[in-house]
Amino acid sequence: xxxxxxxxxxxxxxxxxxxxxxxxxxxxxxxxxxxxxxxxxxxxxxxxxxxxxxxxxxxxxxxxxxxxxxxxxxxxxxxxxxxxxxxxxxxxxxxxxxxxxxxxxxxxxxxxxxxxxxxxxxxxxxxxxxxxxxxxxxxxxxxxxxxxxxxxxxxxxxxxxxxxxxxxxxxxxxxxxxxxxxxxxxxxxxxxxxxxxxxxxxxxxxxxxxxxxxxxxxxxxxxxxxxxxxxxxxxxxxxxxxxxxxxxxxxxxxxx
Amino acid sequence: xxxxxxxxxxxxxxxxxxxxxxxxxxxxxxxxxxxxxxxxxxxxxxxxxxxxxxxxxxxxxxxxxxxxxxxxxxxxxxxxxxxxxxxxxxxxxxxxxxxxxxxxxxxxxxxxxxxxxxxxxxxxxxxxxxxxxxxxxxxxxxxxxxxxxxxxxxxxxxxxxxxxxxxxxxxxxxxxxxxxxxxxxxxxxxxxxxxxxx
Amino acid sequence: xxxxxxxxxxxxxxxxxxxxxxxxxxxxxxxxxxxxxxxxxxxxxxxxxxxxxxxxxxxxxxxxxxxxxxxxxxxxxxxxxxxxxxxxxxxxxxxxxxxxxxxxxxxxxxxxxxxxxxxxxxxxxxxxxxxxxxxxxxxxxxxxxxxxxxxxxxxxxxxxxxxxxxxxxxxxxxxxxxxxxxxxxxxxxxxxxxxxxxxxxxxxxxxxxxxxxxxxxxxxxxxxxxxxxxxxxxxxxxxxxxxxxxxxxxxxxxxxxxxxxxxxxxxxxxxxxxxxxxxxxxxxxxxxxxxxxxxxxxxxxxxxxxxxxxxxxxxxxxxxxxxxxxxxxxxxxxxxxxxxxxxxxxxxxxxxxxxxxxxxxxxxxxxxxxxxxxxxxxxxxxxxxxxxxxxxxxxxxxxxxxxxxxxxxxxxxxxxxxxxxxxxxxxxxxxxxxxxxxxxxxxxxxxxxxxxxxxxxxxxxxxxxxxxxxxxxx
Numbered sequence: 041x042x043x044x045x046x047x048x049x050x051x052x053x054x055x056x057x058x059x060x061x062x063x064x065x066x067x068x069x070x071x072x073x074x075x076x077x078x079x080x081x082x083x084x085x086x087x088x089x090x091x092x093x094x095x096x097x098x099x100x101x102x103x104x105x106x107x108x109x110x111x112x113x114x115x116x117x118x119x120x121x122x123x124x125x126x127x128x129x130x131x132x133x134x135x136x137x138x139x140x141x142x143x144x145x146x147x148x149x150x151x152x153x154x155x156x157x158x159x160x161x162x163x164x165x166x167x168x169x170x171x172x173x174x175x176x177x178x179x180x181x182x183x184x185x186x187x188x189x190x191x192x193x194x195x196x197x198x199x200x201x202x203x204x205x206x207x208x209x210x211x212x213x214x215x216x217x218x219x220x221x222x223x224x225x226x227x228x229x230x231x232x233x234x235x236x237x238x239x240x241x242x243x244x245x246x247x248x249x250x251x252x253x254x255x256x257x258x259x260x261x262x263x264x265x266x267x268x269x270x271x272x273x274x275x276x277x278x279x280x281x282x283x284x285x286x287x288x289x290x291x292x293x294x295x296x
Numbered sequence: 297x298x299x300x301x302x303x304x305x306x307x308x309x310x311x312x313x314x315x316x317x318x319x320x321x322x323x324x325x326x327x328x329x330x331x332x333x334x335x336x337x338x339x340x341x342x343x344x345x346x347x348x349x350x351x352x353x354x355x356x357x358x359x360x361x362x363x364x365x366x367x368x369x370x371x372x373x374x375x376x377x378x379x380x381x382x383x384x385x386x387x388x389x390x391x392x393x394x395x396x397x398x399x400x401x402x403x404x405x406x407x408x409x410x411x412x413x414x415x416x417x418x419x420x421x422x423x424x425x426x427x428x429x430x431x432x433x434x435x436x437x438x439x440x441x442x443x444x445x446x447x448x449x450x451x452x453x454x455x456x457x458x459x460x461x462x463x464x465x466x467x468x469x470x471x472x473x474x475x476x477x478x479x480x481x482x483x484x485x486x487x488x489x490x491x492x493x494x
Numbered sequence: 495x496x497x498x499x500x501x502x503x504x505x506x507x508x509x510x511x512x513x514x515x516x517x518x519x520x521x522x523x524x525x526x527x528x529x530x531x532x533x534x535x536x537x538x539x540x541x542x543x544x545x546x547x548x549x550x551x552x553x554x555x556x557x558x559x560x561x562x563x564x565x566x567x568x569x570x571x572x573x574x575x576x577x578x579x580x581x582x583x584x585x586x587x588x589x590x591x592x593x594x595x596x597x598x599x600x601x602x603x604x605x606x607x608x609x610x611x612x613x614x615x616x617x618x619x620x621x622x623x624x625x626x627x628x629x630x631x632x633x634x635x636x637x638x639x640x641x642x643x644x645x646x647x648x649x650x651x652x653x654x655x656x657x658x659x660x661x662x663x664x665x666x667x668x669x670x671x672x673x674x675x676x677x678x679x680x681x682x683x684x685x686x687x688x689x690x691x692x693x694x695x696x697x698x699x700x701x702x703x704x705x706x707x708x709x710x711x712x713x714x715x716x717x718x719x720x721x722x723x724x725x726x727x728x729x730x731x732x733x734x735x736x737x738x739x740x741x742x743x744x745x746x747x748x749x750x751x752x753x754x755x756x757x758x759x760x761x762x763x764x765x766x767x768x769x770x771x772x773x774x775x776x777x778x779x780x781x782x783x784x785x786x787x788x789x790x791x792x793x794x795x796x797x798x799x800x801x802x803x804x805x806x807x808x809x810x811x812x813x814x815x816x817x818x819x820x821x822x823x824x825x826x827x828x829x830x831x832x833x834x835x836x837x838x839x840x841x842x843x844x845x846x847x848x849x850x851x852x853x854x855x856x857x858x859x860x861x862x863x864x865x866x867x868x869x870x871x872x873x874x875x876x877x878x879x880x881x882x883x884x885x886x887x888x889x890x891x892x893x894x895x896x897x898x899x900x901x902x903x904x905x906x907x908x909x910x911x912x913x914x915x916x917x918x919x920x921x922x923x924x925x926x927x928x929x930x931x932x933x934x935x936x937x938x939x940x941x942x943x944x945x946x947x948x949x950x951x952x953x954x955x956x957x958x959x960x961x962x963x964x965x966x967x968x
Contacts, residue, residue: 054945058944059944059945061939061940062937062940062944063940063942063944063946064940065944067944067947070948082944082945082948082952094871095852096874096878097848097874097875097878097879097883098878099875181853181854181855182852184854185853185854185855185857186854192854192855193532194532194810194855194859196536196538196541220525223812224812224851224853226812226851228850228851228852228853229851230848231848231850231851232934234848235503235504235507235813235848235849236504236508237504237507238507238511238816238817239851240934241514241517241816242812242813242816242851245521267937268934270937271934271937272934298579299578299579299580299581299585300579303563303579303735303781303783304560304564306783306787306790306791307559307563307735307790308560309791310788310791310796311557311558311559311560345760349759349760393691396691409761411538412761414761419772425720425724425772426721426724426725428720428724429717429720430721446746446750447746448743448746450746451742451745452743456707456709456769457707459769460573460769460770460771460772461766461767461768461772462766463720463764463765463766464761464764464765465763465764466761466762466763466764466765467763468763469716469763469764470715470716470763471632471679471716472648472757473630473632473650473651473679474658474678474679475523475653475654475655475658476527476648476651477655479676482631482683482715483682483686483690483716483717483718483721484716484717484718484720484721484763484764
């Protein structure tokens with residue numbers, strides 16, 4: 041099956057919509073990891089973690105997708121997922137699907153979590169990336185409260201933000217200050233289709249917050265959120281329609 | 297089966313049906329917050345917290361209280377007082393409703409709580425409970441030495457076995473039910489003063 | 495508010511958001527409540543410890559609820575109170591009515607009790623000739639308007655002061671156009687003072703009841719509960735069985751969390767502890783089940799019974815703030831409502847667990863650490879298992895799931911979809927994607943998926959087993 045280097049113990053997973061609609065994100069992630077000396081495999085056989093079906097109430101149907109993910113990644117020590125919500129779903133539910141599920145659940149992480157916790161901010165700084173723009177960090181809710189990528193505004197605990205810490209290593213970068221640091225963008229998967237009015241309203245409110253903060257580019261670990269926000273701005277022919285990038289693309293030095 | 301028996305049986309069945317629920321032990325909770333606070337600091341913290349609830353906090357001696365009240369509330373006619381330091385103008389006459397036109401109700405608190413500025417009053421201190429809520433203004437007399445740090449310390453002191461009623465009062469009555477706009481003086485008293493005495 | 499048939503939250507929310515400026519105002523108002531909570535919580539260094547402690551106390555108590563209920567009853571009886579038990583709403587209403595009728599009580603004042611709202615007590619009593627006046631200002635406003643409250647702590651939070659002014663003008667004879675909150679509150683004070691003084695009966699809820707002392711603990715800012723109970727000769731306290739806590743010392747934990755979570759105050763103005771009755775007065779306590787024991791038996795959902803009715807989950811919920819409490823069609827709305835109501839009627843409230851993005855903010859503010867977002871997710875599974883999703887949705891999700899679990903199928907379809915999208919004009923592509931597309935423009939479709947790129951750039955070019963012709967572009 042997989043004839044590429046089998047020495048790599050780390051796998052990269054570009055979930056379904058990233059694979060289909062944002063291949064450049066995965067290409068950038070691959071590039072960043074390799075420049076940091078991390079050899080990764082991209083095994084075939086996994087397309088979707090099953091979250092859309094599971095969140096819609098069809099957990100059993102989603103389990104089949106999740107099982108193929110678990111099988112595809114069974115032999116890896118670390119699975120880096122290019123989506124905070126997918127990583128959270130795999131970590132929370134893979135141990136229910138049997139087979140390699142439990143193992144995979146434990147070993148699954150998201151890119152920024154991996155870079156921050158296991159590669160370290162200092163190493164990332166060595167990339168010497170330049171990105172002279174004001175960035176609006178959008179932290180997806182699952183990345184935030186599910187994976188602990190930053191301290192949620194509700195909790196009374198010491199403040200930290202791993203995404204920001206990584207991006208702060210980039211030269212020329214600055215950050216937009218938000219009125220509501222971590223309010224949900226309103227995507228919510230099937231919520232966007234089932235409750236379109238509230239979903240769009242939430243997205244437009246989020247865009248307005250980035251606008252007042254002067255964000256030139258929106259950056260996130262979750263392309264689903266950015267697809268939602270970007271799509272709303274474009275459809276409304278809004279004055280404020282910032283470009284959107286994944287954190288990996290910023291670290292790889294892509295232009296917005 | 298009576299309703300009581302049905303409900304209790306249902307509770308027991310529910311417990312059994314979720315069998316592996318951890319038998320969670322009841323914690324013994326001792327919180328030592330602000331242990332390094334001096335009593336002077338604690339009084340100051342109490343006064344600040346009370347003022348935040350729109351209480352007027354004054355410091356005086358018990359001996360000065362009576363004349364202070366006359367000076368501060370010159371126009372009051374009906375004063376009900378359950379503390380010897382301030383004479384009332386009316387005695388307990390009828391049922392609770394007879395206190396409807398009380399201008400000033402004066403009573404003594406057992407202690408105050410620094411974290412929220414609340415005063416603890418009991419039935420034996422209040423006499424007719426209704427007076428506390430019907431009066432237009434309330435004056436609570438509290439010893440400076442009777443202040444505790446937080447509610448944990450408060451409940452360590454509270455003894456309810458011989459009291460039909462006990463209440464924390466933190467300010468005059470309020471509402472924000474109209475467009476979240478704070479109004480002091482809702483259905484209960486419109487003003488509250490706290491006299492910190494020795 | 496519609497109470498018949500299934501609640502359609504999405505449709506109600508669409509109507510709500512159609513008034514964009516009003517939605518902005520409602521959202522800002524509730525967010526302000528969230529911010530007040532944040533500031534108050536920040537004043538308590540041990541806040542997260544308190545939350546954990548409160549959660550533990552509640553879980554302990556719920557796991558031995560029968561023991562604590564019996565203990566509470568014994569103490570309350572020893573204090574001289576009457577204790578009644580009601581299996582359901584009807585029984586509760588009958589008991590309360592019997593108490594008042596047998597004592598010749600015709601006029602009753604009632605302070606805030608979501609339980610009595612849940613049981614429909616007011617209409618029950620009114621139909622039987624007993625006048626019930628809700629004395630919480632927000633509830634009184636809603637009572638005059640003949641509407642249900644939209645928030646459990648601030649019942650009229652969805653109304654502007656001009657609208658309240660109109661209500662007072664219509665029902666209390668105030669001048670038209672009067673809208674200053676202090677003035678209106680002053681009118682209400684006078685109006686309700688008469689009712690307090692005339693009332694023979696008083697109904698309260700209970701924030702907590704304490705097993706150790708038999709105490710009923712009621713928290714208010716307005717003083718309306720105590721005005722009622724100190725004046726009326728017959729007091730009735732309606733108490734959900736989940737309200738019992740073991741000891742007085744436990745009250746400290748909950749009271750430090752409650753007002754800060756609800757309104758951002760360190761403490762409510764009045765926190766009264768009633769043990770028995772005073773001279774010449776009767777105290778009746780009605781302990782109510784009404785579905786709580788059923789919820790208690792649900793492994794996935796019993797933790798919802800920890801709720802202390804603070805409303806913080808509503809204030810933080812981005813969906814509640816933009817759709818309003820009435821859109822939930824329940825007594826208790828918002829995230830907690832969405833995990834309680836399906837337990838009562840899964841069919842009627844099937845939409846509520848889906849009125850959420852599962853963002854988890856509610857779980858993070860809950861003072862007793864109810865796993866609200868996890869319960870919303872589990873209720874979604876129950877709704878589907880119960881066959882309550884529409885057939886089209888069910889088919890669509892199943893097909894999607896099948897496709898997504900088969901990488902090659904997805905990649906082929908994906909290639910096709912992307913090719914189509916690149917050709918269609920933007921507007922048509924949006925239409926083609928249905929509801930998603932109505933508000934959002936799709937991203938431009940990439941020429942190649944990541945897997946295709948990886949195949950062509952990173953692997954050997956020799957074809958692998960199992961791949962047929964024509965899949966090279968997937």
